[in-house]
Amino acid sequence: MGRFAVITMTDAAAERVNEITATRESAKGVRLGIKKGGCAGMEYTVDLVTEPKAGDDHVEHDGAHVYVAPEAALFLLGTEMDFEKTTLRTGFTFRNPNQSSACGCGESVELKPADLKALAEARAGGI
Numbered sequence: 001m002g003r004f005a006v007i008t009m010t011d012a013a014a015e016r017v018n019e020i021t022a023t024r025e026s027a028k029g030v031r032l033g034i035k036k037g038g039c040a041g042m043e044y045t046v047d048l049v050t051e052p053k054a055g056d057d058h059v060e061h062d063g064a065h066v067y068v069a070p071e072a073a074l075f076l077l078g079t080e081m082d083f084e085k086t087t088l089r090t091g092f093t094f095r096n097p098n099q100s101s102a103c104g105c106g107e108s109v110e111l112k113p114a115d116l117k118a119l120a121e122a123r124a125g126g127i
Contacts, residue, residue: 006068007032007079009061013092016083017064026050029065032081033072042075044094 009017021027029052033045049067052058056067068076079096 005059006057006073007059007066007076007081009059009064009066010080010082011062012083013081014062014064016092017066018062020048021064024048028052029067031056031067031069032076033069034075044092046092 055070
């Protein structure tokens with residue numbers, strides 16, 4: 001395993017990322033980020049990546065590539081990205097240890113930043 005990753009992906013999430021990129025020419029993966037919004041304060045964003053940006057954290061699992069925006073890394077450290085299909089919703093889900101609360105609709109969350117020292121050590125490959 002070696003290097004510590006900012007986030008991890010389940011097999012189901014990796015399979016879905018691979019499905020998304022397979023149907024779009026020049027897609028390299030998806031970028032995971034956060035934005036202000038929703039009733040709890042922040043929302044996760046998942047965007048198609050055709051050209052990775054310098055500074056993105058890169059996670060690969062079963063050939064699926066996820067890039068984490070640098071400004072989101074502190075809020076996403078330790079998050080597990082999953083994909084679920086239920087009768088009510090189909091989409092990516094996130095188990096985030098930095099989440100302090102979520103709204104009732106499940107679309108937005110309140111996030112606290114992770115320990116900056118932990119992120120620096122993770123990026124240096126010290127964990």
